[in-house]
Amino acid sequence: MDNYMRLAMLCLSFFVQSCANKKALVWEENFDGTTLDEQVWNYELGDGCPELCGWGNNEKQIYTKTNHTLKDGFLHITIKKEDEKYTSSRITTKGKKEFKYGRIETRAKLPLAKGLWPAFWMLGSNISEVGWPLCGEIDILEYIGRKPNTIFTTLHFEEQYGENAYTKTTTINGIEDGFHVYAVHWSPDKIVFFVDDVKMFEYEPDHKTEQNWPFDQPFFIILNTAVGGNLGGDTIDDSIFPQEFIIDYIKVYEN
Template sequence: MKMNKYFIIILITTLSFGQTKRKLVWEENFNKPTLDESVWNFELGDGCPNLCGWGNNERQVYTNKNHEIKDGELIIHARKEEDVYTSTRITTQNKKVFQYGRIEARAKLPVGHGLWPAFWMLGENISKVGWPKSGEIDILEYVGKEPHTVFTSLHTQDSHGNTINTKKTKIESIEDGFHIYAIDWTKDKIDFFVDDILVYTFQPVIKNENTWPYNQPFYLIINLAIGGDFGGPAVDDSALPQKFVIDYIKEYQ
């Protein structure tokens, strides 16, 4: 379809107006020398005894030493130290929650078979109802064994494990530099974006506690897993160490 210049001007104006209607209500720019622990928690260890391998047979041990904040960026390091894989996982559980609006992160992916970086969310009620009834929103997942591909997914009581509600998006340049990963979440649907391009929409016709747990607050998680059911099982040790870099996180309402 050929678009004339007047249609293009109208389209650009409409998109710009849509953006200006949003209000930035919270942002994390990692501009302090250390992680702000009034917002963030470290999750430590290998998940045992309650969730060994973090529920996915992951191989890393999480520490509070595998990260740094440098030049306004959070850098998570995946390493192999002797026979132990180490990394970092942080959450906003019990400190900062989100419900509806646009949530986005600007991030640069690590590269290597066995690496599994993620920017995702869990329902605040997980300690009461458990997973997957709490719901899960995977804004970004990437696995090194499938290069040039990003995954955007959801888990609910009605659909979990084999991840029916998901989309694989092929982006040849996704490993190059920074990209923006976002959701636009309303009471009716969740749209997923990569660099402001819509890649997936979740909008079930029937909404109940088993299909739509997304009518409650969620908290954020950022982590870099190693191996596991999805990321592995094989890990290319020669690719380590690697970095998962997060420039910022923003919430708009």
């Protein structure tokens, strides 16, 4: 077999393997238009009171329906200080778009400010019935301004949650510069986190129980930026407002 034929067969093999590995796109949100699609998105408003004041984390912000804009195919979540109040946005797909397994990813640009806490995350669809943390939580992206160049990827479940959550902090120099892709690969066996297709860490318990694996059910997506709080920290740099958490897209692929 000559070199040309070998090269042709190698290219064909690579093409076939690439097709085999390609997963179908299940859903995408490109933030086209000028308003959020309320058949997909819910607004969570206020300060969480009276049921969950400070959103359970001593956060300082009030969520509104007006702290976001859609422009040129990007969602801009704007964080402001207005008088003595911090305002931001928190949107979810609960009850409208929920997913069980797959690759869930976003392409986003982080705000850079001490005291801010942007996040792209998921909660189990049964949270209203069983509560948190039994419902499970998948934090695909968390970033806090007081720890630059650091990304948090975390799971919460009944055996490990809150300050004892199953988590990994990863130093990525320049993560605040430009857009990056944050993703999770979620299967019946394990959950693996990625930034720009580089693996951060994974979770694969040997013996799955309701207490350590609430991840065999649909989850819904959440986008928000908090101010202060248990993770965001007590020190907030008021000189930097307003700031923006900018999201290009969200995509969900089959497992």
